[in-house]
Amino acid sequence: TNKNYGYRRVVGELRNQGYCVTKKKVQRIMQKLALQVTSFTRKSRKYSSYKGKVGTVAPNRIRRRFNTYIPHQKITTDTTEFKYYEINAKGQMTMHKLYLDPFMDMCNCEIISYGIDRHPSAKNVMDALEKAIVITSDCKYRRTFHSDQGWAYQMKAYTYCLKEERIFQSMSRKGNCHDNAVMENFFGLLKQEIYYGVTYYSYDELKLEIERYIKYYNEHRMKEKLGWISSVQYRLKLLAA
Incomplete structure (x- = not known):
């Protein structure tokens, strides 16, 4: 079990293994064994890629209707930043940043593609977009790709790529993070x-840890909204139905 599993997620895992237990019993045992989640949390400044209207601003087609039972129909994306440090030959520590651009399937919260770079990068976003388009091309329904109004999503190359594939583009309203709550939730967990x-x-250390976490998040991290199974397990279950 992962160190960040609270008692609810532990109950879900035990029930998946065939054990019939109550939440209160598991909570009591975890408290007794000092197994409560102790992950450090703090608020930090949210990275903003909003630079005003620099291209095409799409309407908010999703309108917080995040739920769908159709894999690869509704996709969302955003950018977030991380800090890391390097020590030079003089022993001085300098701060640097890393940027993550993931694309998520709203159906099962699976990260289907992503890019990682040292700078906010149009190429990083476009490479991840193209991978997401290929992966979701099996959807029988017209797809919608959602984002905020960040400069990368207003680029001509980005909007043209979606139009060429007959994909609807959707954008959150300016300054309204709740319009992309599913991605904000993923960033918070990560x-x-x-x-x-x-x-x-x-x-490299930070990049490797993010890549490891995304694999764990997709393949192993149970989610309550999916019935206490992972994103990949949920997708395979839908496809087998």
């Missing part, structure tokens, strides 16, 4: 479980 309270001393 940073709470591997980032806050931890200092990374190289780009």
